[in-house]
Amino acid sequence: MAKRKSGALLTLIRIDRVGGAPLSRQIEEPLRSAILAGSLPGGTRLPSSRALAADLGVSRQTVVQVLESLAAEGFLEMRRGSGTFVAATIPQHLPQRLASPAGATAASAVSGLGRRFAATGIGYDPAESRPFLPNSPAYDRFPFALWQKYVTRQGRQAWRGAMSYGDPAGYAPLRRAIAEYLALHRSDACDPEQIVITAGGHAAFMIATLLLTDPGDGLLFEDPGPLVARKLFESLGRRLVHVPVDDEGMVLAEAEGSGARMAFVMPSRQHPMGRSMSLVRRLQLLDWANAGDAWILEDDYDSEFRYTGRPLPSIRSIDGGGRVIYVGTFSKALFPALRLGYLVLPPGLVGMFRNAMALMFRSAPLASQMALAGFIADGHFTSHLRRMRELYAERRQAFLDVAGRCGGSFRVEIPDSGMNAIAWLADGRDDREAARRAAGAGVHGYALADYCARPYPRQGLLLGFTGVAPHQLAPGLEALARVLSRGA
Incomplete structure (x- = not known):
């Protein structure tokens, strides 16, 4: 019986021993994809690790590592004395599953799942399934089944507080978990x-x-800077003072005499340029805020995904004057539809913000807060971030390797943090036109010009690499090279 089941799994797993990914990943990704696609439904018993290792021709330790990893994510259940089973709690809110054809690889199964997300639009912006879209997490690697356990657990809470508006400042255990993190x-x-x-x-x-x-x-705003945030501040009637950024961050000297009352900055990983603000510039910004009785709105964007060394400390951590309002979110670290973020405030502002939250929003969705609090407190958030950093580092290097073989129609720059690369175009090429033509070839990047209030001296495309499945990488970048070459 075990042999028959092991043989069925062999149609999903193809081992490439020459230049392929690590063996554990070549086994893990097809299993995860088959579960997500419904080919291995909840409750399915897997063959023993010994039998699977023998049939695949790998060490038993490698197979055990894969099964334990999938169990930690919630895809499998390892029952002592009974064996290993596909978890019975695979989320019911996933889009309708289609069985993968025999012999489907991990890449094709994930690709099919992405198409169903795009087709149904259930819980996801269809744009998020488009290859190379900037700021897109690897949705196929999120531990759906494990997350569902926390959603289900909070749904069973019997106390009345779980059904009320909740504390305007947020669920206390979640605030404690964030503070500890x-x-x-x-x-x-x-x-x-x-x-x-x-x-x-x-x-x-x-x-x-x-x-x-x-x-x-006046509000100091980095140029280039995030388009949606710029539109938000403009819609609120604030006078944006566009300040250029260089390799060290915001060039504060360019804002002298502006009389601005707030600065919006992204010091850990500026968007779209990907640079980190130097310590000297951070201290200059703090001096500016203290001298002018102004505020610093610090968006700690993508701080989790740094590939060389530890994440950089925040400006708030060196703020001695209480001038920094720190903003963090879970949109990129987990998934955007969660819609949870947080402010860390100077003590003197807490009462004002609590009252404003009560009047404007009552509170953020309590059920999501409760699920997230448990997810963080039990260590799954930091484990997920660690896995994503490793995965994104691999995808970053693969992106660089493939781009380096694509000729001279663009030159890629990838900062040491974040989720995106910049493909710099040859002189004279219009990046908006290049983005339109690239989209027609299946490469969905953004023109750098869209982020600029003033003309930028170089033309480029912003491309995401973290959400690009391995099978999409080379065809996509080669297609981009072809369309750019035709436009030369």
């Missing part, structure tokens, strides 16, 4: 009472801007 992994200790949970990062930007500035007030 920041202290351990961002070297930024704070009291949980300084934290206010919001419905995502843009809700945090909006409430901070409304409370701390008035219509017509």
Whole structure:
């Protein structure tokens, strides 16, 4: 019986011993994809690790490592004395599953899942299934089954508080979990009472801007800078002072005499350029805020994904004057539809922000807060981040390797942190036109010009690499090279 089941799994797993990925990954990805696609339904018993190792021609230790990893993510259940089974709690909110054809690889199974996300639009922006779209996490590697356990657990809570609006500042256990995470992994200790949970990062930007500035007030904004945030501040009636950025971050000298009351900055990983703000510039910004009784709205964007050394400390962690409002989210570390972010506030602002939250939003969705609190407290958030950093580092290097073989129609730059690369175009090429033509070839990048308030001296395309499946990488970059070459 075990032999028959093991033989069925062999149609899903293809081992490439010459230049392939690590053996554990070649086994793990097809199994995960088959579970997501429904080819291995909940409750299916897998063959023993010994039998599977023998049939695949790999060590039993390698197979055990794979099974334990999938069990940690919630895809498998390892029952002592009974064997290993596909988890019975695979989320019911996944889009309708289609069985993978015999012999389907991990890549094709994930590709099919992505197409179903795009077709149904259930819980996801269809755009997020487009290859090379910037800022897209690897959705296929999120531990859906494990997350569902926490969603189900909080749904069973019998106490009335789980059905009410909740504390306007947010669910207390979640605030404690975030404070512990920041202290351990961002070297930024704070009291949980300084934290206010919001419905995502843009809700945090909006409430901070409304409370701390008035219509017509100047707001320092990096140029190039994030388009949606720029539109948000403009819609609130703030006067944007566009400040250029260089390799060290915002060039504050360019903002002299602006009279701005707030600065919006992304010091850990500036978007779209990907640079990190130097310590000298951070201290200059703090001096500017203290001297002018101004505020710094710090968006700690993508701080989790740094590939050389530890994540950089936040500006808030060196703020001695209480001028920094820190914003963090879970959109890229987990998934955007979660819609949870948070503010870390100077103590003197906490009461004002709590009252404003009660009036404007009541509270962020309590059920999601409860599930996330348990997910973080039990160590799954940090484990997931560690796995994603390793995966994204591999995809980053693969992106560089393939791009280097694609000729001279573009030159790729990938910073040492973040989720995106910049493909710099040859002089004279219009990046908006290049983005339109690339999309027609299946490469969905953004023109750098879209992020600029003033003309930028170079033309480029912003391309995401973290959400690109391995089978999409070479065909996509080769297609980009072809369309750019035709436009030379």
